[in-house]
Amino acid sequence: MIDLVKKTMMAGIGLALQTRDEVESLAKEFTEKGKMSEKEGEKFFEALMNRYDETKGMIETRVEKSVREFLKKADVVTGDELKALKKEIRELKKAISKEAESRK
Secondary structure (H helix, E strand, C coil): CCCHHHHHHHHHCCCCCCCCHHHHHHHHHHHCCCCHHHHHHHHHHHHHHHHHHHHHHHHHHHHHHHHHHHHHCCCCHHHHHHHHHHHHHHHHHHHHHHHHHHHH
């Protein structure tokens, strides 16, 4: 039964949507109720936290990708694109200034 609970807890996106403190509290509760040894509890908690971190990272990556795709489709300029344009404008201004001075 406790193995089923472990597998269930480690699966799914719901884990990543919880805060780290909630996950830690839940792991402690399962450890106590599941009559796990301290060592088993630590292993369970560690596995749970690893899964939490992995799932959270995957969700963050997917959200970032979705936002980038949305911005591209909506034709919105990103910060990096704006910085590149500003740099290009500065370089063009310098080139124009040099050209104007060389004509004098």
